[in-house]
Amino acid sequence: MKKWLGAIACAVTVSACTAPNSSPPSGIPSAEGAGICDAANVQSYLGSMVTEELGAKVLSETGSRVLRWIPPRSAVTMDYRTDRVSISYDDQRMVTAIRCG
Numbered sequence: 001m002k003k004w005l006g007a008i009a010c011a012v013t014v015s016a017c018t019a020p021n022s023s024p025p026s027g028i029p030s031a032e033g034a035g036i037c038d039a040a041n042v043q044s045y046l047g048s049m050v051t052e053e054l055g056a057k058v059l060s061e062t063g064s065r066v067l068r069w070i071p072p073r074s075a076v077t078m079d080y081r082t083d084r085v086s087i088s089y090d091d092q093r094m095v096t097a098i099r100c101g
Helices: 002-015 040-045 052-062
Strands: 066-070 084-089 095-100
Touching: 040 052, 040 095, 052 066, 052 084, 052 095
Parallel strands: 066 084
Antiparallel strands: 084 095
């Protein structure tokens, strides 16, 4: 009985970490760039609608290898990665921030 309670508690805890209706666009490449992110030249995309095409442009134009979408009210890791660009967006799926790391 104790084993089952532990398994159920783990399942409930993990399922509580998912965010409903906040899935980012799919199909974004994740290993295209040179590897060192520079987000200075993509700040003009702030306020744009979140799309797969936008993600691909940002990934390419920043030179990053990894693109991370950050939905509203999401917890994200604070580890800094020089090869990653992060795009935050709001409930209307408008870009609110583009940062390296």
